[in-house]
Amino acid sequence: MxxxxxxxxxxxxxxxxxxxxxxxxxxxxxxxxxxxxxxxxxxxxxxxxxxxxxxxxxxxxxxxxxxxxxxxxxxxxxxxxxxxxxxxxxxxxxxxxxxxxxxxxxxxxxxxxxxxxxxxxxxxxxxxxxxxxxxxxxxxxxxxxxxxxxxxxxxxxxxxxxxxxxxxSLLSALSVRNNLMMNSLADKEKMYSAFEERRSASLFSISFELIFPDYEKIETDFDSFTLYRAMVTMIIKQAGPASIVHKKKNYSLRMILFTASETDYDLYIHQMKKPLEKLFGHSRIKKVEIKYEGTARTSDYALDFLAGER
Structure with missing residues (x-):
């Protein structure tokens, strides 16, 4: 050429x-x-x-x-x-x-x-x-x-x-383009199985509002688009297979973590944020609000939580 x-x-x-x-x-x-x-x-x-x-x-x-x-x-x-x-x-x-x-x-x-x-x-x-x-x-x-x-x-x-x-690992997370909406049928089956095994279901809400005050920018600004998806990808990876994560219309997340016993949620949130801080920076991840919202005793309550009704 x-x-x-x-x-x-x-x-x-x-x-x-x-x-x-x-x-x-x-x-x-x-x-x-x-x-x-x-x-x-x-x-x-x-x-x-x-x-x-x-x-x-x-x-x-x-x-x-x-x-x-x-x-x-x-x-x-x-x-x-x-x-x-x-x-x-x-x-x-x-x-x-x-x-x-x-x-x-x-x-x-x-x-x-x-x-x-x-x-x-x-x-x-x-x-x-x-x-x-x-x-x-x-x-x-x-x-x-x-x-x-x-x-x-x-x-x-x-x-x-x-x-x-x-x-x-950062580049790989930024490259994710698949739909972040989760498989509802597979999630329900996982949930029913977890409750049958009498596993504890800890509930968490995750907000990115302090990073993306105008969440519609995620849809129009490429850097915001890739950054958001990369952070969500890493959160899902950190949560592991014993979890269910759903994205809401305002780009916040609802997460259920299934464990054999009650979770020390403060320690869990701390451990989840540490790898994210290394990838995306302490000052940025500090703005990601991860809140413990209690536990679910039934699948109906858990489904309502994922839907944002709890």
Missing amino acids: NQAITIQNSSKPAEESKKKNSLLGRIAHLSSYEQVSDSFLSFLTTACSEKGFILFPVEDRLTVVFQHGVDMTSCVRMVPEQTSFAEICQKNDWSFFSDSELDVFTSYFSTRERASLVMIAIHPLSLEEETGYLVLVQSRLSLERNQIDTESVLMLIKDFELMLNKNI
Whole structure:
């Protein structure tokens, strides 16, 4: 593929090392989410790119887990097959697309974003045993309209990959796109079985209102969309198979935890939040309100609780 945009000359080694150390220094002591977000934004700044995203492999496709400057429609549509992406991109270097070469991306961008595209630069990312991609976008919608400078970030690629691999669990959670509404029939069967075994049913309500005051933003802002789903995914994972979690219309959760004996709910809430704090940050998870709502003695009471009637 032809490189349509002139790439600026590489900086001196000392300057490259300074950029690298500056990037690594800024992400120290941050949560996984802030580490990836901050280093990604620093990477874009160094590359003079106002738009871009990270594609993460999920089964046979790729999905956007972090983005900057790209509209939500494009981020949601950007789910190419891994094989088709691998066919058009170089294995260990930048691939550049411009003019008619951009036609291959038509179905992945909104009409507005597609009409404004000038050039796309893509570099593969080695993520454990699979391949993700770093995508830089040059657009007429960008405020500065700078030329993308891939030479200036060559020394950052390996460290960027290393940082991403240390945060694979976060990227995996952010990549979840399946419907979070639970299987009511399976949940009822689990519930009836638990009560027959005389297991204790502890009830919890979980609110994200302090993080998302306007919960409709979850449906219109891609970063809020992925962050919410990632947190819910990890909560469900933390709760484990001996639980039932339902999402309400206001994006709050109702959860039932089945145990052999009464639960120390303060300890349980503390233990649930700890891994979430590591991934998403203490200050953010502190705003997730997890409240113990008592116990259910019957399946009818438990069903009413899940429905928000208790």
